[in-house]
Amino acid sequence: MDNQKLVVVMVGLPARGKTHVARKLSRYLSWLGYRTRLFNVGSYRRARLGPGQSAEFFDPTNESANEARRAISAEALEDVLAFVGREGRVGIFDATNTTRDKRALVERRCRAAGFDVLFVELVCDDPIVIEVNVRATKTLSQDYEGVDPEQATRDFRARIEQYERVYEPLDESDGRFVKVMDLGQTVVAHRIHGYLESRIVAFLLASRPTRRVVWLSRHGESRFNSQGRIGGDSELTSAGQLYAENLSRFVAQHSDADAPPLVLTSTLRRTIQTAEPIPYPKTALRALDELNAGVCDGLTYAQIVERYPNEYTSRAEDKLRYRYPGGESYEDVIQRLESVIWEIERSVRPVLVVAHQAVNRALYAYFMDWSPEVCPHLDAPLHTVLELSPQPYGCEERRYPLGPLAPRGQPLLGGRQR
Ligand code: F6P
Numbered sequence: 001m002d003n004q005k006l007v008v009v010m011v012g013l014p015a016r017g018k019t020h021v022a023r024k025l026s027r028y029l030s031w032l033g034y035r036t037r038l039f040n041v042g043s044y045r046r047a048r049l050g051p052g053q054s055a056e057f058f059d060p061t062n063e064s065a066n067e068a069r070r071a072i073s074a075e076a077l078e079d080v081l082a083f084v085g086r087e088g089r090v091g092i093f094d095a096t097n098t099t100r101d102k103r104a105l106v107e108r109r110c111r112a113a114g115f116d117v118l119f120v121e122l123v124c125d126d127p128i129v130i131e132v133n134v135r136a137t138k139t140l141s142q143d144y145e146g147v148d149p150e151q152a153t154r155d156f157r158a159r160i161e162q163y164e165r166v167y168e169p170l171d172e173s174d175g176r177f178v179k180v181m182d183l184g185q186t187v188v189a190h191r192i193h194g195y196l197e198s199r200i201v202a203f204l205l206a207s208r209p210t211r212r213v214v215w216l217s218r219h220g221e222s223r224f225n226s227q228g229r230i231g232g233d234s235e236l237t238s239a240g241q242l243y244a245e246n247l248s249r250f251v252a253q254h255s256d257a258d259a260p261p262l263v264l265t266s267t268l269r270r271t272i273q274t275a276e277p278i279p280y281p282k283t284a285l286r287a288l289d290e291l292n293a294g295v296c297d298g299l300t301y302a303q304i305v306e307r308y309p310n311e312y313t314s315r316a317e318d319k320l321r322y323r324y325p326g327g328e329s330y331e332d333v334i335q336r337l338e339s340v341i342w343e344i345e346r347s348v349r350p351v352l353v354v355a356h357q358a359v360n361r362a363l364y365a366y367f368m369d370w371s372p373e374v375c376p377h378l379d380a381p382l383h384t385v386l387e388l389s390p391q392p393y394g395c396e397e398r399r400y401p402l403g404p405l406a407p408r409g410q411p412l413l414g415g416r417q418r
Contacts, residue, residue: 004196005084007110008092009103011121011170011177014160015133017209018122020392021180022094025120028203028341031334031366034089034196037080041095042143044076045069051142055158060166077106081113090196091115098167103174118197119177120204121170129183130160137392183209199338206342214344214367215251215261215352216360216386219270220244221405224298225382231290231297236273239404243383246402248277250385251352261350264288264340271354278352285343287336290356294327319376330376334362341366360386367395 008025010018022038029036045053049068057065073095080091097103103119110117124130134156138144144152170177172190178201179188189201220240224232236244255261260280265271266288275282296304296311305312315322323329337359344351344363353363357380365375367388380386385400 004194005088005115006090006194006196007080007084007115007117008090008200009097009106009110009117009119010092010094011097011103011119012123013098013163013167014096015130015138015156016122016124017133017183017392018096019094020137020209021120021122021204021207022092023393024207025200025203026090026092027366027369029090029200030369030371032199032338033331033334033372035087036090036092037083037088038092038094039076039080039083041073041076041093042141044072046142048072048075051145053143055155055162058159058162060162073102077109081110081115084115085113096163098163100168100173103170107175116194116197117175118192118200119170119174120200121177121179123169123179123181124183126182178204180204202342203345206345208346208348210348211390212348213254213350214388214390215254215350216363216380216388217247217274217352217354217384218357218360218380218382219268219274219354220247221382222270228300228302229298230301231293233268233270235269239383240270240274242404243402244274244277246383247274247354247385248279250400250402251278251280254387255350259349261352262343262347263352263354264343265354266290266356266359268356271356275352275354285340287340288353288355288359291330291333291358292324292327294324296324297327320372330358330362331372333358334365334372334375337362337366364388368397369395 008022010022012018019040026036026038056062059065076095077093080093084091093106097106107117134153135149138156139149139152144155170179176191176197178192181187184204184207187201187205192198192201220236220243222240223234223237224230226237251261263275263278263280263282265275265282265284267284267286268289271288272282272284296308299307311325320330323332340363344353353360355363358376360380361375361378364370364378364380364386365372367390370378383402383405385402387398387400389396
C-alpha cells in the first residue's frame, strides 16, 4: 500500500447525497485498511450554534452568518488536517464547498499541510430525486426536530435556493476531481493519477444508489466441518444438503421473478453444491474462495496447536494480519474481495453470496462498517442467511436461521467497535 495522505473534499448543492456518498467512501476505504474519517460541517454547525438555522442563515449576503459559517468550516478543516497529520490516511471534508474561492482556500490549506486533495462533486438536477432526498433525510435531521415535515421541506428548498445563487460547479481550474452526475449515470474524472484516487474513482463508478438487498450465506455443512477440519474442498453432509434445499426455498420466497438475484459462489465444491438447487444462473468466483490456510489446510485446530504451536499463537495475537505459511491472512482476503464489492455495488438486483466463514466475515464487515481489527472475530454461523439492506445512512441487518444446525436466538453483536 502506498503512503499517500489525501483529503477528499465533497462538493455540491444540498440534498444531492454528498453525506451518503462520503459515508460509503469512508466505509470502503476503512475496510481496505486506509485509516479514514469523515468530518461533516453540518454537525459542527449544529454542535456550535445548535440545530434549527432557517434558510436565511444560508443567505450568501447575510454577513454575520457568513462569518460564523466560515469559522465553523475552518474549524472542521483543521480537524481533518490534524487527523490526517496524525494516524489518518484519508480525511473526508463533507461540506457544500460550492464556490471556486472556497475550494481554492481549502486546497491551499491542505497543500500547505502537505496533503493531496481530491474534489468529489455530486450533481443532480432531477427535481424528483431531490424532493425524495429532502423528504427521506433532511426533514428527519436535527435541524427540523419538532417541525412539521411540510414546513421543513419548504425551508430546505429555500436553503437550496440560497446556495444556488452562488454555486459554481467544478471545472478544469479546480485541479483533481471526480464529478458524479445523475446518480452515477455519468462520471467525469479529471487529472486522476495516483493509486488511491484511482481506487476511489473505480468505487464511485461501481456504486449504484439502490436499495437492493444482499444475502450472505456460508455453504451448508461440509464433511470437513463435521470433522472440525479447516479448508479443503470437501462435499456437503446430509445436513448441508438439507440447508441447500432450505436456502433455495428462502430465495424463491424472498425474490421476485422480474428481478432474479445475482447468485455468486466460490469455486469450491461446498458452495457450488449449496447453491445448486437455486433455479437461477450462478457465477463461481475464485475471489470468494475460503481463506487459504496454507500448511494448515485440512488440519483441526487441535492439530495446528500440536504441530505448529508458534503459528497458532501468532495467529491468536493478530488474527487480522497473520498469514498462514504458504497461505493467506484476513488482510489478503479483504484485498481480493475488492472486485466482489464492486460487483455487488454495481448490481441493481438482489445479490446472494454463498461463500465461507472468513470471506463472509470480510463482506459483512464492509456492509456493517466494522473495523478490519474486528472483522476476523465477527459471528458468521452456518445455516443462517444474513440479510443486509443498505439504507441512506447505514445498513439494516436481519438473520434467518434456516436449520438444521443454525444457532437460534443467538444475540447479534452489539455496538460498533471502531
Ligand atoms: O472452519 C471453517 C472455515 O471456513 C475454515 O475453512 C477456515 O480456515 C476458517 O473457517 C476460518 O475461520 P477462522 O479464521 O476463525 O479460523
